[in-house]
Amino acid sequence: MLTVNSYAAASATDPLVATTIERRDVGPKDVLIEIAYSGICHSDIHTVRGEWGDIQYPLTVGHEIVGVVTEIGSEVTLHTVGARVGVGCMVNSCRECVNCLAGEEQYCLKGNTGTYGSVDRDGTITQGGYSTHIVVVEDFVLSVPESIPYEAAAPLLCAGITTYSPLAHWNAGPGTQVAVVGMGGLGHMAVKIAHAMGAEVTVLSQSLSKQEDGLRFGADHYYATSDAATFTSLANSFDLIINTVSAKIDLHQYLSMLALNGTMVNVGAPPEPLPLQVFTLFNNRRSFAGSGIGSIRETQEMLDFCAEHNIAPEVEIVSADGINAAYERVLASDVRYRFVIDAATFR
C-alpha cells in the first residue's frame, strides 16, 4: 500500500481539506502514475455535495487526470516508465458483458468502475485524482500526445470525451447544424470539437457575456437564452443539440429548435428530473437522447483528434487550497473554462 496526499470532503456540506488515502500495491497489470494535473469537473461537485445521492465520506474526487508513469507491473505492455498518460472517468469494467465485448465498456451492464466512488474489485471505494498518485490497470490508461500541453490535457479525459462521443455518434460534420447549450467545461470543448469536425456551430448561453470567446473557439453563431426571441428565431433549426447544462432547463424550449429528424443529446446531469412533453417530439420526428462519457478506444481517438486539430481546453490552474473557491466559481458559471489543479500542491 502506498499512502498518498489528497484532498477530500468529510460530508456534503464540509469544504474539501488535505488528507491522505491508500493506493493499492502495483499489481502485474497495473501502472503507478505520479499525477501532474487534475481537472475539476462539475460532476465532482454534484458528487461530493451528495446531489446525486448518498456517498461514502470522506471521498477524494477527480476524474480528469494526467501524469507520468513511475512504475509498471511485470505484465504491463501498453505503457512504459516515463510515459505521459491520462486517466478519465472509469478505471475498470467487467470485460465480459455484451457492451464490454462491443468495446463500449462505459456502458458495462454491471456498471463500470468509476474513478471515484465505485466499489473496486478488492471491495474498497475508488478514490479519484485530487491526489499525488494513482494506481490503475494498464488498459484503462490513455496515452497523452506530446503536442498537447500537460495541464490542458487533463480536461480532455472527461469534458473532451463526453462531448466528442455524442458529436461523433450523431455524425456532426460538414452540412450539420449543431447547437451547444451552456459554455462551461464541457460546452467549450463541444464548440471546439464540433467546429473541428466541420459542423456549423451555435452556442446557446445564458447571456452574451462570453460571446467573443465562443466565436474564438470556433462557434459561427452565439445567442442568449435569456432572450425569448432566441427560441422563436431558431425554431426548427438544428440537427443536433448537445445540452451540457448542470441545472434544470425547460426541455420544450430547446427541443422546439430541432429540425426534421433532429436529436437533442443530454450530457448535463442535473440532480432533478427534466419533464418531457412528448408532443414536442412528434413534431419533426425529434429524438431526445443521453450519452455518458466514452469508451477507452474512443477516448484515445479523441486525444489523437485533438492533437491533430490543435485543440486544447482553456484552463485556469489552481493550487490544492484553491479547490473550494474554484467550486464556488463553477457554481456561479464563472469558469473560463476549466479549473485544473496543480498536483504538486498536494505534496
Ligand code: NAP
Ligand atoms: P460547468 O463547467 O459548470 O458548465 C455548465 C454550464 O451550464 C455553465 O457554464 C453555464 O453555461 C450553464 N448553466 C449553469 N447553470 C445554468 C442554469 N441554471 N441555467 C442555464 N444554464 C446554466 O459544468 P461541466 O463540468 O461542463 O458539466 C456540465 C454537466 O455535465 C454537469 O451536470 C456534469 O455533471 C455533467 N457531466 C456529464 C457527463 C456525462 O457522461 N454525461 C460527463 C461529465 C459531466 P453558460 O454560462 O454558457 O450559460
Ligand code: ZN
Ligand atoms: Zn467529469
Ligand code: ZN
Ligand atoms: Zn461489462
